[in-house]
Structure formats: structure tokens, C-alpha cells
Amino acid sequence: MKITTLAPLSIAILLSMAGGASAQAQRLPAATQPTGARPAPAPTGPTQAPVAQPPAEAPRPPATSGSTVAPSSTPPPSGPARARSANTAPDYRLVPGDKLRIEVYRDAQLSQSLQVRPDGKITLPLIGDVPAEGRTSTELRDALVTSLKEYNTNPVVTVIVVETVPPVFYVMGEVNSPGTFPIKGQVSAVQALAMAGGFKDFAKTTKIRILRKGKGGTQENLRFNYKDAAQGQGPEVYVQPGDTLIVP
Numbered sequence: 001m002k003i004t005t006l007a008p009l010s011i012a013i014l015l016s017m018a019g020g021a022s023a024q025a026q027r028l029p030a031a032t033q034p035t036g037a038r039p040a041p042a043p044t045g046p047t048q049a050p051v052a053q054p055p056a057e058a059p060r061p062p063a064t065s066g067s068t069v070a071p072s073s074t075p076p077p078s079g080p081a082r083a084r085s086a087n088t089a090p091d092y093r094l095v096p097g098d099k100l101r102i103e104v105y106r107d108a109q110l111s112q113s114l115q116v117r118p119d120g121k122i123t124l125p126l127i128g129d130v131p132a133e134g135r136t137s138t139e140l141r142d143a144l145v146t147s148l149k150e151y152n153t154n155p156v157v158t159v160i161v162v163e164t165v166p167p168v169f170y171v172m173g174e175v176n177s178p179g180t181f182p183i184k185g186q187v188s189a190v191q192a193l194a195m196a197g198g199f200k201d202f203a204k205t206t207k208i209r210i211l212r213k214g215k216g217g218t219q220e221n222l223r224f225n226y227k228d229a230a231q232g233q234g235p236e237v238y239v240q241p242g243d244t245l246i247v248p
Contacts, residue, residue: 094132094140095241096120097165102144105156110148113162120213126151133242134213137161167241171196174203174247189237190229192245199226204248210237211244 094100096118104110114122120133127147132140141159148155167183169192176197187195189210199205205226212220224245228234239245 092161092164093134093136093241094161095165095167096133098132098161099163100132100137100140101158101160101162103158103160104144104148107152107155169239169241170244172244172246174200176200183239183241187239188229189224189239189245190226192239193226193247196245199247207248209246209248210239211246212240213242 094116096116098116100114100116100122102110102112102114102122102124109125112124114124116122116132120131121129122132123129124144127144130140130143130147135143137159141157144157144159145155148157168180169183169187170180171192172178175193176199178196181192181195189208193199193208206228208224208226210220210222210224212222214220222237224237225234229237
């Protein structure tokens with residue numbers, strides 16, 4: 001068996017080459033080394049869920065004269081307060097028989113319950129008779145305030161319509177059933193005469209008169225031609241509470 005013996009010089013060369021390769025591997029930059037997916041750094045504190053922030057409120061436009069105002073949350077009045085508002089409607093005018101409650105602030109003598117007399121007046125201490133028929137409750141209150149200023153510098157008066165008389169009209173003259181008739185809704189003069197049973201044989205239907213009380217107790221005398229109205233000529237005429245239709 002032949003054993004080959006390396007010369008000392010050859011061994012030295014091999015060792016030198018191995019040492020150079022090792023040093024070259026150590027000098028390679030980090031960019032040339034194989035890279036892999038680096039793990040994400042672990043959180044340094046406890047993980048907290050993000051807090052949802054409320055959306056920012058949009059700025060409101062400035063109020064203008066045409067802005068709609070939200071209705072009040074206060075419930076509408078009920079019971080006596082509502083009934084009082086209905087009784088004292090601005091378009092209602094007093095008639096004989098209406099029952100009133102007059103309240104004068106800090107004056108028990110003038111504060112009393114009254115009824116409109118057949119002549120259309122009421123009577124109060126100090127000021128005497130005051131016309132009430134044909135007036136609204138507001139107009140009557142203003143008249144009382146004016147009359148009381150002679151005795152009180154600043155009188156405070158309230159007029160409450162406690163009970164009203166159903167509105168009626170009257171038909172008299174050459175009709176078959178003259179009398180008093182209630183007003184339910186709008187009643188034209190033609191309908192009113194029909195409610196009175198129609199005309200008698202010698203009735204003058206072209207010269208009918210309507211007596212109506214105006215403001216301040218004045219009386220109006222209106223002319224009404226039944227023949228023209230029956231044929232649809234001229235404006236429609238409606239009766240009002242307290243009207244008297246006279247057929248000659």
C-alpha cells in the first residue's frame with residue numbers, strides 16, 4: 001500500500017486558501033445575505049380598540065324670517081279653557097239672550113254675570129246701559145274699558161261668553177207659515193222663504209224687505225227681489241242672525 005505524503009508546502013497553501021474564503025464571507029454586506037420575511041415587532045403595551053368618534057355636527061344656518069318654527073311641546077288647552085276659546089270666537093256677535101261673565105280686575109262690584117236684554121243692552125254699576133247686541137266680546141270689552149276710564153285710570157276688563165242663544169231669523173207678511181226659524185249653516189233668502197211655506201196668492205215677491213241690525217244698533221233696510229233670485233239673477237243673498245224678512 002502506497003501512502004502519499006503531502007508536502008508541508010502544499011498543506012500551508014490549502015490552509016491559506018480556506019482562511020481567505022472565511023474572511024471573505026464575513027466581509028459580505030448585509031444586502032448580499034439572503035433575506036426573509038421579518039416578523040412584525042411585538043407591541044410594547046396592551047392593545048386598545050380604537051374609540052369611535054361621533055360625527056361632527058353640521059353648522060346650523062342662521063334663522064331668517066321664512067324659517068319654520070318647530071311647534072311647541074306644550075299640549076293644547078283642554079276642558080273649560082278650550083270651550084272658552086270657542087265661545088269667544090272673533091266672528092261671533094252677541095244677540096239678545098246671550099249670557100255673559102264680566103270680570104273687572106280688583107273690583108268685585110263690577111264683576112258679575114249678565115244676560116243681554118231683548119233691547120240688546122247690558123247694565124253695569126257706574127256706567128249704566130251699554131249696547132252689546134251686534135258686538136263681539138272683544139268690542140264689548142273695549143267699550144267697557146272706555147266707559148270705566150272715568151273712574152279707573154287703567155281698568156282691566158274681561159268679557160266671557162258663557163252661553164249663547166241659537167241664531168234665528170224671522171219671516172212675516174204674505175207667507176203661509178210666518179214665524180221664527182233657526183239658522184243651520186248658510187241659509188239663503190230663497191231657502192228662508194221656502195221654510196216659511198211659500199207665498200200667499202197676492203204676495204208682492206219683487207218688493208220683499210230684509211230688516212237687519214248693523215253695528216251700533218242701526219237698522220238696515222235691504223230690498224230683495226224673489227223672482228230675480230229664483231232665476232239666478234243678481235248676487236246670492238244670505239240671511240243673518242236676527243234678520244226679519246217682510247213679504248208685503
